Amino acid sequence: MAARSVFRSGLFNDRVAIVTGGATGIGKAITAELLHLGCRVVIASRKAERLEAAAGELSQLISPSSAASITALQCNIRQEDQVRELVASTLRLHGRIDYLVNNGGGQFSSPAANMKLKGWNAVIDTNLTGTFLCCREVYRAWMKDHGGAIVNIIADMWRGFPGMAHTGAARAAVENLTKSLAIEWASSGIRINSIAPGTIFSKTAMENYKELGPMIFQMAVPCIPAKRLGLPEEGTIFSKTAMENYKELGPMIFQMAVPCIPAKRLGFPEEISPAVCFLLSPAASFISGATLKVDAGQSLYDSVWEIPDHSSWPAPPEGENVGALRELMKKLKHKL
Ligand SMILES: CCCCCCCCCCC/C=C/C(=O)SCCNC(=O)CCNC(=O)[C@H](O)C(C)(C)COP(=O)(O)OP(=O)(O)OC[C@H]1O[C@@H](n2cnc3c(N)ncnc32)[C@H](O)[C@@H]1OP(=O)(O)O
Numbered sequence: 001m002a003a004r005s006v007f008r009s010g011l012f013n014d015r016v017a018i019v020t021g022g023a024t025g026i027g028k029a030i031t032a033e034l035l036h037l038g039c040r041v042v043i044a045s046r047k048a049e050r051l052e053a054a055a056g057e058l059s060q061l062i063s064p065s066s067a068a069s070i071t072a073l074q075c076n077i078r079q080e081d082q083v084r085e086l087v088a089s090t091l092r093l094h095g096r097i098d099y100l101v102n103n104g105g106g107q108f109s110s111p112a113a114n115m116k117l118k119g120w121n122a123v124i125d126t127n128l129t130g131t132f133l134c135c136r137e138v139y140r141a142w143m144k145d146h147g148g149a150i151v152n153i154i155a156d157m158w159r160g161f162p163g164m165a166h167t168g169a170a171r172a173a174v175e176n177l178t179k180s181l182a183i184e185w186a187s188s189g190i191r192i193n194s195i196a197p198g199t200i201f202s203k204t205a206m207e208n209y210k211e212l213g214p215m216i217f218q219m220a221v222p223c224i225p226a227k228r229l230g231l232p233e234e235g236t237i238f239s240k241t242a243m244e245n246y247k248e249l250g251p252m253i254f255q256m257a258v259p260c261i262p263a264k265r266l267g268f269p270e271e272i273s274p275a276v277c278f279l280l281s282p283a284a285s286f287i288s289g290a291t292l293k294v295d296a297g298q299s300l301y302d303s304v305w306e307i308p309d310h311s312s313w314p315a316p317p318e319g320e321n322v323g324a325l326r327e328l329m330k331k332l333k334h335k336l
């Protein structure tokens with residue numbers, strides 16, 4: 001991993017940061033850049049082996065003259081006692097907590113109608129409650145009396161999040177939580193902001209979407225004149241075994257987002273970390289309660305979610321305008 005930064009080296013000397021989910025993907029890029037800037041970073045997530053491996057790898061990037069350091073602490077942000085222990089251990093180790101980056105999180109894709117309550121709760125507990133618990137514990141234990149800066153990683157959920165409704169709801173809630181805390185905690189000198197990434201490619205993020213391969217078939221439906229998949233007895237493509245063959249294609253979902261991204265390419269973790277460092281840094285000293293979209297304009301543009309053609313919508317109220325349109329369509333049809 002290349003640890004580069006546009007910021008002045010030593011900018012975060014003697015500062016201490018907790019980065020949840022700091023061992024993989026976006027979190028790993030944030031950790032690498034903070035280390036490059038001299039920060040003492042604690043990375044926290046559930047899988048101890050992955051945490052240790054990342055800490056080992058990232059520590060190689062620290063030059064001997066640097067004030068930076070990295071520590072791996074296991075923590076499931078859904079567990080209140082574990083979050084409390086993460087904060088207490090960081091304070092025992094470093095004596096202060098200047099920054100918190102709530103990056104740990106995620107979800108699975110599923111139509112809302114198929115979600116089990118357990119799955120819904122898992123995603124809400126992780127992304128909303130986990131973020132709240134981390135904020136509350138650093139506030140109580142340190143930032144209330146000493147100030148600090150918090151960045152919450154949310155998502156591109158501005159037009160809802162069809163296919164991942166649970167995470168859309170949780171991230172929208174975190175955006176609102178960010179605003180509430182910006183006001184409640186202003187008098188402690190705490191700034192809190194969110195970053196909403198677009199579609200960001202990393203190996204670990206991709207592995208989470210393996211199960212989406214078979215959906216490639218479903219996604220073809222709007223392009224088929226019959227508006228349904230063909231069956232094997234009709235000599236066409238769809239069968240259980242064909243679907244099984246496409247399990248590998250789940251990760252392609254990331255690539256399929258490209259036409260919906262004005263940049264016409266995916267984003268990368270190293271394109272999120274500078275925005276996080278900016279919001280933590282003194283350069284953002286007058287910014288709080290804000291959300292920075294880092295999505296190359298994706299949220300203003302297209303969606304991967306296809307609505308099949310249908311005639312299920314309730315009819316509009318009859319009147320002169322509906323009548324006029326009907327007449328116009330009749331005339332056009334006649335001309336064609
Ligand atoms: C066609 C349009 C679809 C849109 C797809 C677009 C794809 C591009 C998206 C790009 C934007 C966002 C990207 C990212 O966020 S990348 C980050 C990815 N990383 C992660 O998500 C990692 C963290 N995630 C998790 O740990 C899990 O997903 C989870 C949050 C669910 C927590 O897992 P936990 O280990 O605690 O829980 P379990 O695995 O035991 O599951 C609990 C219950 O949750 C339900 N569940 C879980 N997985 C699935 C699944 N794949 N499908 C359906 N349901 C699932 C289930 O009810 C589990 O309980 P049971 O198994 O007992 O029923």
Ligand SMILES: NC(=O)C1=CN([C@@H]2O[C@H](COP(=O)(O)OP(=O)(O)OC[C@H]3O[C@@H](n4cnc5c(N)ncnc54)[C@H](OP(=O)(O)O)[C@@H]3O)[C@@H](O)[C@H]2O)C=CC1
Nearest residue numbers: 021024025026045046047076077104105106199200204205
């Ligand atoms: N990649 C993308 O396109 C986008 C990503 N995001 C969000 O950005 C963040 C980072 O994602 P990304 O790097 O792409 O994907 P990753 O899957 O690499 O990162 C998710 C990280 O969160 C950690 N994590 C998950 N659940 C918990 C938990 N309960 N307690 C502690 N840590 C947890 C994981 O570690 P472990 O499993 O070991 O606990 C992992 O390190 C996530 O919140 C993601 O949803 C938002 C928008 C787009």
